[in-house]
Amino acid sequence: MSFGSLGLCAQLLKSVAEQGYVRPSPIQLEAIPVVLSQRDVVAVAHTGTGKTAGFTLPMVQLLSGGPCPQTHSVRALVITPTRELAAQVVLSVQNYSQHMNIRSAAVFGGVRIEPQIAQLESGLDVLVATPGRLIDLYNQGAINFEQLEILVLDEADRMLDLGFVDDIRHIQSLLPSKRQTLMFSATFSKEIKLLAKGMLNNPVLIEVTAANSTVDTVKQLIYPVDKARKSELLIHLIKSNHWHQVLVFTRTKVGADNMVTQLQNAGISAASIHANRTQHARTLALEGFRNGELTVLVATDIASRGIEVHQLPCVVNLDLPYVPEDYVHRIGRTGRAGTSGLAVSLFSEDEAKQLAAIERVIGGKFKREFIPGFVPTPKEKVTVDVSDDEEYGNFEPDPAPQGRRKSKGRGKRGGSSSSRSRNKGSRNK
Numbered sequence: 001m002s003f004g005s006l007g008l009c010a011q012l013l014k015s016v017a018e019q020g021y022v023r024p025s026p027i028q029l030e031a032i033p034v035v036l037s038q039r040d041v042v043a044v045a046h047t048g049t050g051k052t053a054g055f056t057l058p059m060v061q062l063l064s065g066g067p068c069p070q071t072h073s074v075r076a077l078v079i080t081p082t083r084e085l086a087a088q089v090v091l092s093v094q095n096y097s098q099h100m101n102i103r104s105a106a107v108f109g110g111v112r113i114e115p116q117i118a119q120l121e122s123g124l125d126v127l128v129a130t131p132g133r134l135i136d137l138y139n140q141g142a143i144n145f146e147q148l149e150i151l152v153l154d155e156a157d158r159m160l161d162l163g164f165v166d167d168i169r170h171i172q173s174l175l176p177s178k179r180q181t182l183m184f185s186a187t188f189s190k191e192i193k194l195l196a197k198g199m200l201n202n203p204v205l206i207e208v209t210a211a212n213s214t215v216d217t218v219k220q221l222i223y224p225v226d227k228a229r230k231s232e233l234l235i236h237l238i239k240s241n242h243w244h245q246v247l248v249f250t251r252t253k254v255g256a257d258n259m260v261t262q263l264q265n266a267g268i269s270a271a272s273i274h275a276n277r278t279q280h281a282r283t284l285a286l287e288g289f290r291n292g293e294l295t296v297l298v299a300t301d302i303a304s305r306g307i308e309v310h311q312l313p314c315v316v317n318l319d320l321p322y323v324p325e326d327y328v329h330r331i332g333r334t335g336r337a338g339t340s341g342l343a344v345s346l347f348s349e350d351e352a353k354q355l356a357a358i359e360r361v362i363g364g365k366f367k368r369e370f371i372p373g374f375v376p377t378p379k380e381k382v383t384v385d386v387s388d389d390e391e392y393g394n395f396e397p398d399p400a401p402q403g404r405r406k407s408k409g410r411g412k413r414g415g416s417s418s419s420r421s422r423n424k425g426s427r428n429k
Helices: 010-018 026-036 051-064 083-096 114-121 131-139 156-161 165-174 190-199 227-240 253-265 279-290 325-331 349-362
Strands: 041-044 074-079 104-107 124-129 150-154 180-185 204-207 218-224 246-249 270-273 296-299 314-317 341-347
Touching: 010 051, 010 083, 026 041, 026 051, 026 204, 041 051, 051 074, 051 083, 051 124, 051 150, 051 180, 074 083, 074 131, 083 104, 083 124, 083 279, 104 114, 104 131, 114 124, 114 131, 124 131, 131 165, 150 156, 156 165, 156 180, 156 190, 165 190, 180 190, 227 253, 227 341, 253 270, 253 296, 270 279, 279 296, 314 325, 325 341, 325 349, 341 349
Parallel strands: 041 180, 041 204, 074 124, 074 150, 104 124, 150 180, 218 341, 246 296, 246 314, 270 296, 314 341
Antiparallel strands: none
């Protein structure tokens, strides 16, 4: 089927064609007609299968025939867990609405709030926001929701993981009860079902893939190696395979920066992206990686969702994540939209529990392959240091307004991966 068969208007079909898309993905095929019918939706699909277009295209069409936004008002609100994802979503909205009179903007922390207040002054059709900055703007009287028609929760499972459930409930209390609500997520947990039950009205469930599974277009490899030689092996793989664009995931911020230093010393252009870097530095690193100035981008899990690189060929897990679902989101950066991709994990014996948990989640066993010269020594003993672990540390998705009540249990390690927060301490501005 083509996009023309889904009920989209001529202006949107022109924009879709200009973006180079020919056929809708399964999630787009199912979601777009339902959203156009103005039903509430819970949609579950793999990372990289086109969920963003699944809600932005019909949302823009529904808004196109409505009234102009009034002062400080927004007609559609998209909430995302991270700044990078907010920037990605608003870019999609702008690309698809370029032949239509739709005003859109993104607001998030880490940058000055005054320009964002100015953007909101004359009203917007579409606002994409992270929860913390959105509540800050509301508390300052810079935004109202009197004209709100559509609410979208993008990557809803990640928002729960990051401890945003209280923020989402608070935002919900500020919105008109009569609205269309769309919830898009890569996984479908009990907590997501509970959140949907309280926010959506008789929603249509669209689930085009098994929860927490990986896509067939991604080739997954496990290379056992001594922990102390992981960096050396990564450099060897990049050079021997002539990889030109590699996204590398580490568990810690310090580990990311140390890896960048070792890569640069080996003559490989690299930069890091994590919570301790400024928003400006993170943006520059992403741009350099996308345009080919950098061969390697080393990231903590802040980037497991929200990084959109066209046909990214390779993802490397320098460290396996503690939360197995994050493995799915990490490798979902490659093999997107039907293209092929490669996901390599450098595995040391101290990560046996993490590997077993990942295999349970994806429902399969990895075949371990050994690289000559890097075969691990037997029974390596390693002390694991999680003091800088961003998995339980500061993802810095967006800061919470001062004085706002934190979620109960925030920062604790107990409970399920989707219900517990992994932010200990405050979310820095």
